[in-house]
Amino acid sequence: MLRQIYQTRNMHVKVIKMRWMTGGVNYSYLLSTQDKTKSYLIDPAEPLEVIPALKTEEANTIEAVVNTHHHYDHSGGNGAMVAELHEIGVPQVQVICGSHSSPGATDIPKHLQEYKLGDLKVKCIRTPCHTQDSVCYYVADPQTGEKAIFTGDTLFTAGCGRFFEGTGEEMDVALNRRILDGVGEPNWDTTKVYPGHEYTKSNVKFVRQAVFKNRGENSSLDKLEQYCQKNEVTAGAFTLRDELAYNPFMRLDDPTVRDAVGDVKGSLSRAQVMEELRKMKNSM
Numbered sequence: 001m002l003r004q005i006y007q008t009r010n011m012h013v014k015v016i017k018m019r020w021m022t023g024g025v026n027y028s029y030l031l032s033t034q035d036k037t038k039s040y041l042i043d044p045a046e047p048l049e050v051i052p053a054l055k056t057e058e059a060n061t062i063e064a065v066v067n068t069h070h071h072y073d074h075s076g077g078n079g080a081m082v083a084e085l086h087e088i089g090v091p092q093v094q095v096i097c098g099s100h101s102s103p104g105a106t107d108i109p110k111h112l113q114e115y116k117l118g119d120l121k122v123k124c125i126r127t128p129c130h131t132q133d134s135v136c137y138y139v140a141d142p143q144t145g146e147k148a149i150f151t152g153d154t155l156f157t158a159g160c161g162r163f164f165e166g167t168g169e170e171m172d173v174a175l176n177r178r179i180l181d182g183v184g185e186p187n188w189d190t191t192k193v194y195p196g197h198e199y200t201k202s203n204v205k206f207v208r209q210a211v212f213k214n215r216g217e218n219s220s221l222d223k224l225e226q227y228c229q230k231n232e233v234t235a236g237a238f239t240l241r242d243e244l245a246y247n248p249f250m251r252l253d254d255p256t257v258r259d260a261v262g263d264v265k266g267s268l269s270r271a272q273v274m275e276e277l278r279k280m281k282n283s284m
C-alpha cells in the first residue's frame with residue numbers, strides 16, 4: 001500500500017533520445033510534477049525528434065523550454081519548439097537559459113536562483129567552463145524526497161565536458177564546488193544525474209585504460225562498467241555519490257588519479273590535474 005502511494009506521487013523524468021542516428025547521442029528531458037500538470041522541456045534541440053516523443057497531454061503541460069548551455073545541439077530547437085507549442089495552444093512558454101546566446105531566451109537565472117515548477121524546486125547552478133553560460137538544474141521534490149540534476153555538457157557519467165570556454169580551474173570549481181555545494185552533501189546519495197549526452201561507455205573505457213586499470217580496484221567503476229555493457233541508456237541510473245566514487249574529474253586528490261597524470265609526488269595543483277586528465281581524454 002505504502003509503495004503504491006509512493007509510486008503515484010513520483011515526479012517524472014521522460015528521457016528523449018536525440019541525434020542518436022547521427023552520432024550526437026544527445027538527450028532531451030521532459031521533467032514533470034507528480035500530477036503531470038506542469039513540465040519543463042530541457043534541451044529540445046531537435047523538435048522533429050522531440051515532438052513525436054511527447055503525448056499531446058504532455059506537451060500541453062510545458063511551462064518552459066530550458067537550456068543547459070547555448071551549443072546548437074542543446075539550444076538549436078528553442079524557436080521551433082516554442083512555435084510548435086503555441087500552435088497546439090500552449091499560451092506562454094518561458095525560455096530559461098544561461099545567456100542570450102540561446103535563441104529566444106526570456107529568463108537568464110543567476111547562480112543559485114530557484115524556480116518553482118508546481119511542488120518541485122528547481123535550483124539553477126551556474127557552472128561556467130564547457131561554455132561560460134553552462135547551467136546545471138537541480139530539482140528536488142519535497143513531497144517524495146526525490147532529487148535529480150540535469151548537467152548538460154558539464155558533468156557526464158564518469159566524465160565531464162570539454163573546456164571550450166574555460167580552464168581546468170573553472171571545471172574543478174564547477175564540478176567539485178558549485179554542483180556539490182549547490183546540491184548539498186545530505187543529498188548526494190539520492191540525486192540522480194541526467195547528462196546532456198550518452199557518453200558513459202567511452203568514458204568508462206577511458207577511466208579503465210588510464211586510471212583504475214584493474215577490476216576490483218574500484219568496485220563502483222566495476223558496477224558501472226557492467227551496467228553500460230547491458231544498458232544503452234544510463235541517464236538517471238546513477239547518483240552524484242556514484243560519480244564521487246568513479247569519476248576521476250571528481251577525484252582530483254586521489255593518488256591513483258594523480259599517478260595516472262604522472263604526478264607521483266602529488267605536487268600538481270587540482271587545476272593542473274584537471275587539465276592533464278582532460279588532455280588525456282581528448283587524445284584517446
Ligand SMILES: [Zn+2]
Nearest residue numbers: 069071130153
Ligand atoms: Zn556542448
